[in-house]
Amino acid sequence: xxxxxKRLKKQSFxxxxxxxxxxxxxAAFAFICIYPFYYIFINTISSNELSQKGxxxxxxxxxxxxxxxxxxxxxGLLDAAVISVARTVIGTLLTVGTTAFLGFMFTRxxxxxRKFWYRFVIITMYFNAGIIPWFLTMRNLHLTNNFWxxxxxxxxxxxxxxxxxxxxxxxxxELQQAAEIDGAGTMKIFLRVIMPVIKPIMATVAxxxxxxxxxxxxDTLLLMTDDKLYSLxxxxxxxxxxxxxxxxxxxxxxxxxxxxxxATVQTxxxxxxxxxILVVAPILLIYPIFQRYFVKGIMIxxxxx
Amino acid sequence: MKLLQNKKKLRSYxxxxxxxxxxxxxxxxxxxxxYGWLYAFFDYRPPQxxxxxxxxxxxxxxxxxxNQVKTKQILNVLTNTLVMSGITVGTSWLPMIFxxxxxxxxxxxxxxxxxxxxTIPNFISWVLVYSVAFNIFNNTGVVNHLLVSTGILxxxxxxxxxxxxxxxxxxxxxxxxxxxxxAIMYIAAITGIDEELFEAAxxxxxxxxxxxxxxxIPSILPTYFVLLMLSIASFLSNGMEQYYVFQNAFNKEKIxxxxxxxxxxxxxxxxxxxATALSILKSIISLILLSVANGISKLVRGESFL
Numbered sequence: 062x063x064x065x066x067k068r069l070k071k072q073s074f075x076x077x078x079x080x081x082x083x084x085x086x087x088a089a090f091a092f093i094c095i096y097p098f099y100y101i102f103i104n105t106i107s108s109n110e111l112s113q114k115g116x117x118x119x120x121x122x123x124x125x126x127x128x129x130x131x132x133x134x135x136x137g138l139l140d141a142a143v144i145s146v147a148r149t150v151i152g153t154l155l156t157v158g159t160t161a162f163l164g165f166m167f168t169r170x171x172x173x174x175r176k177f178w179y180r181f182v183i184i185t186m187y188f189n190a191g192i193i194p195w196f197l198t199m200r201n202l203h204l205t206n207n208f209w210x211x212x213x214x215x216x217x218x219x220x221x222x223x224x225x226x227x228x229x230x231x232x233x234x235e236l237q238q239a240a241e242i243d244g245a246g247t248m249k250i251f252l253r254v255i256m257p258v259i260k261p262i263m264a265t266v267a268x269x270x271x272x273x274x275x276x277x278x279x280d281t282l283l284l285m286t287d288d289k290l291y292s293l294x295x296x297x298x299x300x301x302x303x304x305x306x307x308x309x310x311x312x313x314x315x316x317x318x319x320x321x322x323x324a325t326v327q328t329x330x331x332x333x334x335x336x337x338i339l340v341v342a343p344i345l346l347i348y349p350i351f352q353r354y355f356v357k358g359i360m361i362x363x364x365x366x
Numbered sequence: 367m368k369l370l371q372n373k374k375k376l377r378s379y380x381x382x383x384x385x386x387x388x389x390x391x392x393x394x395x396x397x398x399x400x401y402g403w404l405y406a407f408f409d410y411r412p413p414q415x416x417x418x419x420x421x422x423x424x425x426x427x428x429x430x431x432x433n434q435v436k437t438k439q440i441l442n443v444l445t446n447t448l449v450m451s452g453i454t455v456g457t458s459w460l461p462m463i464f465x466x467x468x469x470x471x472x473x474x475x476x477x478x479x480x481x482x483x484x485t486i487p488n489f490i491s492w493v494l495v496y497s498v499a500f501n502i503f504n505n506t507g508v509v510n511h512l513l514v515s516t517g518i519l520x521x522x523x524x525x526x527x528x529x530x531x532x533x534x535x536x537x538x539x540x541x542x543x544x545x546x547x548x549a550i551m552y553i554a555a556i557t558g559i560d561e562e563l564f565e566a567a568x569x570x571x572x573x574x575x576x577x578x579x580x581x582x583i584p585s586i587l588p589t590y591f592v593l594l595m596l597s598i599a600s601f602l603s604n605g606m607e608q609y610y611v612f613q614n615a616f617n618k619e620k621i622x623x624x625x626x627x628x629x630x631x632x633x634x635x636x637x638x639x640x641a642t643a644l645s646i647l648k649s650i651i652s653l654i655l656l657s658v659a660n661g662i663s664k665l666v667r668g669e670s671f672l
Contacts (some may be wrong), residue, residue, distance in 0.1 A: 085478045087468065113506055115506045115511030163385060172381040173378040188649065197399070197638075240606065278611075298493045302491075
């Protein structure tokens with residue numbers, strides 16, 4: 062108490078007002094950012110009847126997990142989850158590997174026309190042909206209705222390559238030179254010397270690439286008409302727009318089995334909310350773990366680039 | 367000596383061979399699509415291949431200005447695009463102010479928590495944002511429920527289907543998603559300011575507002591300037607995903623930005639050629655904007671960002 066009073070005394074009146082307002086503002090903004098997820102979550106685990114009436118606002122009531130048990134049985138959802146996980150894992154691995162390798166290779170002054178090829182790659186960040194030419198290209202390459210249509214275009218990503226190159230350049234050159242004197246070739250230097258050192262930036266790129274793949278929606282919209290290849294995001298979008306028919310599907314398939322109480326019968330809203338939570342959960346779960354890494358990673362890029 | 371040189375040369379080619387497969391990927395996915403610009407000069411009907419008979423020259427470009435219905439549509443779309451980009455650029459100082467005041471918070475755990483929480487929305491997709499918006503603002507959502515039960519409203523409002531405030535609500539969602547994340551760049555810049563400057567100011571009896579005004583903000587203005595120029599360069603490209611997921615029959619007039627319009631033209635009504643013509647014009651204007659922004663940057667700061 063005494064400490065606080067002392068601090069307050071030291072501050073002018075204006076400073077105190079600013080302090081208080083700052084705290085209030087940031088608390089409010091943080092609340093707006095996190096509350097929607099919390100709201101949706103407590104509604105999925107509360108009585109659907111109360112939820113329908115808009116009564117679940119701060120605390121869940123009459124807990125049950127029927128919504129989740131039902132949601133995972135929705136036809137097509139599991140396929141979409143497999144596609145989303147597959148593209149996230151494969152896409153991320155390829156992107157991270159490529160980014161590390163190219164980030165390193167573009168620092169090799171010995172390489173033929175290094176600067177030109179670096180610009181050749183980086184310039185694609187600033188221009189693109191537009192979505193129709195891109196779509197026509199993908200069709201010509203038979204990458205429409207093809208799983209690789211998700212993966213191949215994302216393998217070389219200029220922005221990540223800039224981050225990786227900047228990072229490799231910050232490593233003392235002596236490290237590479239020493240290995241070279243010992244007779245190591247380009248590949249060996251990359252695998253034995255560079256790879257172990259650039260792990261922080263790889264973690265950053267990995268999280269960006271993974272989130273990007275998990276969140277991608279436009280490519281499904283443009284490229285895929287085969288519902289076996291739909292991603293979770295696309296399925297979710299469909300559900301938001303046509304949840305009522307889905308409700309019938311979910312509830313009719315269950316009526317023959319155990320009769321549900323009114324509180325746990327799925328509504329259009331409950332299905333939408335449940336799928337939303339299922340799609341957002343992986344991000345909310347891994348986010349706090351990786352947050353430290355990518356804040357550091359983006360700062361490396363921001364300060365230097 | 368010559369042998370050594372040959373060996374060096376051989377090595378430089380060999381190193382290029384390592385990256386060749388990736389160069390080819392870039393060529394295929396970023397450069398090869400440019401051939402598609404040809405479609406803007408042909409009367410292209412999707413299943414048939416291009417033939418010389420269907421060559422129409424600049425017909426589609428002319429149709430953009432000579433066909434009254436189309437011209438009206440495009441003017442409408444351009445208005446939407448310019449207004450929404452305008453609001454975004456006009457409020458582009460928000461992340462900077464956000465970072466400045468966040469930095470003023472002395473309680474570290476609170477600051478860290480705010481930083482973590484406010485960056486979450488940046489990592490979810492637009493589909494999820496739309497889903498969140500839908501769940502919060504639909505008839506039985508929390509907002510309508512609170513407004514009705516406190517007596518502010520008589521009956522629930524169809525927030526997402528209203529066309530009156532589309533520009534503002536879209537800006538709100540964009541800000542909700544990006545603000546915390548965009549501030550990180552400035553937080554990095556603030557961390558880079560020399561502590562001694564603040565110490566000296568404190569000795570001279572400067573208040574916090576004065577330190578913000580005379581030290582913090584001037585120090586991070588260069589970062590702001592670069593980001594501002596980049597956002598001017600992409601004035602016509604607000605992307606389509608956000609507007610695609612939020613569009614519906616009621617707000618279509620106000621929400622259709624250029625990118626979404628091009629998409630709807632091509633994928634909705636199969637007008638590939640007109641859509642491509644528009645894309646080309648957009649690319650050219652964007653390129654001009656980029657070089658203008660770069661030029662301004664050179665004039666004002668003496669360095670370019672390209």
